Amino acid sequence: MILDADSFLEKCIYSPEGLRADGRRWNELRQFKCQINTHANSSDGSSYVEQGYSKVVCIVNGPKEPDGRSHTFLDKACISVEVNIASFSTVDRKKVVRNNKRVQELNTTIQRTLEEAVLSHLYPRTQIDISIQVLQQDGGLLPTCVNAATLALIDAGIPMVDYVSACSAGIYDTTPLLDLNTMEENDLAFLTVGVIGKSDSLALLMMETRMSMDNLEPVMAIAIAGSHSIRDIMDREVRRHGKQRLAKKGNM
Amino acid sequence: MKFSPAEISYLRNSLELPSPIRPDGRSSQQYRPLEATTDFLPTANGSARVRTSDGGECIVGVKARVVKAASESSLINIDVDIAGVRDDSSAVVLLSSTLQTAIQASLPENALKLTDVYSFKLFIDALVISQPSNPFNITSLATYLALKSTRLPKLVSATDDAEAAEIPVFDDDWDQSTFLGQDETRQKWSPPIFTVMAVVGNNLFVDPSVEEEFVSDAGILAGWSADGKVIAPIRIIDLGGKRNGGLKSTLIYKAYSLLQSTAPDVIEALNAIGDQDSLSIF
Amino acid sequence: MAVGKSISLNESQFILRALRESKRLDGRSFSEPREVDLSFGDEFGHAQVKLGQTWVVAKISAEVVKPREDRPFEGGFTINTDISSMASPLFENNRQSDDEVIMSRMIEKAIRRSNSLDLESLCIVAGKKVWNIRADVHVLNYDGGLVDAICIAVIAGLLHFRKPDVSVDGEEVSFHSFEDRNPVPLSILHMPICSTFSFFQVDQSEDANDSNNLPERLDPQVVLVDANAQELILSGGDMTITVNKNRDVCQMLKSGGLRVEAYTILNCVNIAYEFAVKTTKLINDKLKEDHAKRNVGNIDQLLSAENDR
Numbered sequence: 001m002i003l004d005a006d007s008f009l010e011k012c013i014y015s016p017e018g019l020r021a022d023g024r025r026w027n028e029l030r031q032f033k034c035q036i037n038t039h040a041n042s043s044d045g046s047s048y049v050e051q052g053y054s055k056v057v058c059i060v061n062g063p064k065e066p067d068g069r070s071h072t073f074l075d076k077a078c079i080s081v082e083v084n085i086a087s088f089s090t091v092d093r094k095k096v097v098r099n100n101k102r103v104q105e106l107n108t109t110i111q112r113t114l115e116e117a118v119l120s121h122l123y124p125r126t127q128i129d130i131s132i133q134v135l136q137q138d139g140g141l142l143p144t145c146v147n148a149a150t151l152a153l154i155d156a157g158i159p160m161v162d163y164v165s166a167c168s169a170g171i172y173d174t175t176p177l178l179d180l181n182t183m184e185e186n187d188l189a190f191l192t193v194g195v196i197g198k199s200d201s202l203a204l205l206m207m208e209t210r211m212s213m214d215n216l217e218p219v220m221a222i223a224i225a226g227s228h229s230i231r232d233i234m235d236r237e238v239r240r241h242g243k244q245r246l247a248k249k250g251n252m
Numbered sequence: 253m254k255f256s257p258a259e260i261s262y263l264r265n266s267l268e269l270p271s272p273i274r275p276d277g278r279s280s281q282q283y284r285p286l287e288a289t290t291d292f293l294p295t296a297n298g299s300a301r302v303r304t305s306d307g308g309e310c311i312v313g314v315k316a317r318v319v320k321a322a323s324e325s326s327l328i329n330i331d332v333d334i335a336g337v338r339d340d341s342s343a344v345v346l347l348s349s350t351l352q353t354a355i356q357a358s359l360p361e362n363a364l365k366l367t368d369v370y371s372f373k374l375f376i377d378a379l380v381i382s383q384p385s386n387p388f389n390i391t392s393l394a395t396y397l398a399l400k401s402t403r404l405p406k407l408v409s410a411t412d413d414a415e416a417a418e419i420p421v422f423d424d425d426w427d428q429s430t431f432l433g434q435d436e437t438r439q440k441w442s443p444p445i446f447t448v449m450a451v452v453g454n455n456l457f458v459d460p461s462v463e464e465e466f467v468s469d470a471g472i473l474a475g476w477s478a479d480g481k482v483i484a485p486i487r488i489i490d491l492g493g494k495r496n497g498g499l500k501s502t503l504i505y506k507a508y509s510l511l512q513s514t515a516p517d518v519i520e521a522l523n524a525i526g527d528q529d530s531l532s533i534f
Numbered sequence: 535m536a537v538g539k540s541i542s543l544n545e546s547q548f549i550l551r552a553l554r555e556s557k558r559l560d561g562r563s564f565s566e567p568r569e570v571d572l573s574f575g576d577e578f579g580h581a582q583v584k585l586g587q588t589w590v591v592a593k594i595s596a597e598v599v600k601p602r603e604d605r606p607f608e609g610g611f612t613i614n615t616d617i618s619s620m621a622s623p624l625f626e627n628n629r630q631s632d633d634e635v636i637m638s639r640m641i642e643k644a645i646r647r648s649n650s651l652d653l654e655s656l657c658i659v660a661g662k663k664v665w666n667i668r669a670d671v672h673v674l675n676y677d678g679g680l681v682d683a684i685c686i687a688v689i690a691g692l693l694h695f696r697k698p699d700v701s702v703d704g705e706e707v708s709f710h711s712f713e714d715r716n717p718v719p720l721s722i723l724h725m726p727i728c729s730t731f732s733f734f735q736v737d738q739s740e741d742a743n744d745s746n747n748l749p750e751r752l753d754p755q756v757v758l759v760d761a762n763a764q765e766l767i768l769s770g771g772d773m774t775i776t777v778n779k780n781r782d783v784c785q786m787l788k789s790g791g792l793r794v795e796a797y798t799i800l801n802c803v804n805i806a807y808e809f810a811v812k813t814t815k816l817i818n819d820k821l822k823e824d825h826a827k828r829n830v831g832n833i834d835q836l837l838s839a840e841n842d843r
Contacts, residue, residue, distance in 0.1 A: 042307025112790025
C-alpha cells in the first residue's frame, strides 16, 4: 500500500509527458505577481509579491536615525532585516518563534545579499529597516522574500546597483525543475540562487539538500535564468508604477 | 511622535470644547475611513485585512483544526503579533487576552462541535503590520471580519460517536462548507467588536488618531456584541497621553451611549464588506 | 597573536598586495587548504582537529531516551557547538552573533540534515527506547576555517565512537558493558567534508602607479581556499561547500558578499571534492591507526565469530 502511494507521488512530480503536478513544464515559473508602493501611508517603501501560493508583504523604513550604537556604522548604512512568518502561513498551523535559528539565518542571509546591491556607503550613520511578513508559504520562501525586499527598497528610493532577484531550482532524476512549490521542495534536492542584475554572478547561493555534483551546473543555470525572468517582471512593475505616478502628476 | 507645546495646547483646547473639533474634522463618533478585504488566503479557513487611512494595518488568519474537545481547555486560541513589539509586552497581552475572553464567552456552546468526542478548535492569529495609533481597533475589526469569513467544511461522517469511535470525515467540496455561526443546525453567532475611545476633558472620541491619543487623559476600551449588548471587559487603558488618575463616572456612562449609537452602524458596514468576494489583497 | 575584529592598515595592505602578486602569507597557493591534523583521545568518540592554528575538540556521547512521537523508529542526534571568547576575541560569551548562528546552522545541515548518521539504526525498541547521540564541540583556538574543522572533528568523532551493545528480549532491554561484549560502532552513511572559500577584490589598488609595475595583471577576483583569520577579515565574502567522496554536494551557502561567477563556483565545488577525498582518506587512515593501537592484545579476533573456513 505504502509503496503504491509513493510511486504515485513520484509520478506526480514530473510525468513522462513532461508535466509537473501543477501542470507546469520543467522550465516554467509559477505565476509571479508583484506590486510596489502598497503601503504608502505607513512606510517609505513597500511591496507585495506572490510567487504561486507564496505571498509576502515587505515594508522598508529608512534611511533613518539608527536604533543605537550597535546599528551605527561610520562608513555605511546598517541594513536590518526581520522576517516574520505568520502562524497561518502553512497548511498546518505552526507557530514560528521569532528568534528561532532558521529565521535568524534567513534574516542574515537576506541582509547580506542586499548589502551587496545597495549603495549603502551613501548613507553613513543611518539605518534601513526591512520588515517582511510571510502571509502564505508554498515553497521558495527565501527567493520570495529577497524579491519582495528588492522591490520595497526600490520603492523607498534607495539607490542600488541593480535588481536583486532570486529563484530556486531542483533536480528530478536528470531533469532540472524551476521554481519549486512545497511538495516539490519536500521531495527533491534543490538550491536557491540570487543574482544582481542580468549577470551570471551570484550574490546568494543556498543549498540545504543533497545533490550530485554533476547536476549542479544545469540546476544553477536554470535558476539563474529564472532569476533573470523575475527581474524582468519586477522591472515591468516598477516602470508601470512610475508611469502611473507620472501621469497623476501631469493631471495636477 | 513628538508635538510642540503650541500644538498640544491647540489640540487639547479644540478637543475640550463643548462641541469639540477633531483635527481631521470627524464627528466624535466617527471612525476614520478604512479599507478591508476578506478571504484572500486559501490556506486559512478565514482571513481578513483592515487598513486605516493613517497606515495602520492588521491581517488576521483563522485556521480550524479537529481536536478532542475533552482534552482542550479552550476551543479558541488567539495569538497577536505586533511588528516591532515583543510578544510579552503589555499591549500584546492585553489585546490577545481581551479578545480571547470576549470571543470565547460569546461563542455558543455547540458552534464548533462536530461529534460527541470531536470538535473544531479555532486558531486566530492576528498580525499587526503597522500601528501608528492604538492597534486595538483595527485588530478587533479584522478579527471580526476574519471570523465572519471563516468557513468550516461539511461533516459527512456520523455525528453520534459516543459508542463507536470514529474519526470525522469531511466533504471535499468547498462549496458545501458553511460559514462559521451561519449554520442552520447550530445556533447563529456573530463575534463581538471592540472600540477604543479617547477621553479629553468631558468629551469622548471614537477611534482616536495619534494626535488625539497624545493629548488624551485616558482611553476607554469597550466591547459590543452583534445582538446589541455591551460586553465585558470594559477597561480604562493608557493611550500614551498624560495620566491624571481616574475618570469621572459620567464618562463611563457616556461611553456606553456612544457605543450604542456607533456600534450597530459599524457592524452593518463590516457585514457589507464580508459579502464582497476577493482572492487577492491588492 | 590573537586576531581580533580588525587588523592594522599596514597588515591589510601587505596581505592584499601579496595576494595581487599571487602570494599568501603562509606560503600556500590559492587553492591549497591547510594540513589537517587529526588525533583521537583515549575515550571512544573523542576527536581533536587542528587546522593551522584553529583547534577544535569534539566529544560524542550517547544516552537512551524516548523517541519523538512522530518519529518512533528514529534516534536523536544533536550537535552542540560551544564557541566562546576563549577561541578568539571575535566571539562573545553567552551571546550568539549572526555569524555563529549561520555557522551552527551550516554544521547542522552538513552533518545532520544530510543524513550522514543513520538515525533508524539508533532504534532499540520502537516508540519506547532509542539512542540519542550528542556531539559536543569545543573551539579551543580560532584561526579561520572553523566550519571545516568542526565538521571533520564531528565526523571523525562519530566514526570513532562505540556504543554499548544491546540485546532485546521482548520488552526487556539489557546493556552490555564494554568488557562483556565488544561495543558497536555507529552506522555512518557518508562523510560530509566542508571547504570554505573566500573571495577578494584585489584590483582596487590603493596607489595606481604601483599597479603598473606588477609583472602581470591578475584576475581582479581572487578565490582563496581555507583562509586564515587574517585573510577572513579582509575577504569580501565567503562560501562554504560540503561534499562527500560519492560526489554529493550536501550543503552550499554563500550568503551575500562579493558576486561570484557561476563557473567559479563550479570550480570551487571541484576543489572541495578533492579536499573531501583527501580528508576522507586521512580520517580512515587515522581510524585504522587508532584501532591498531587499541587492539594490541588482538581482542578483536578473539571475540569475532568469524573463522577461516
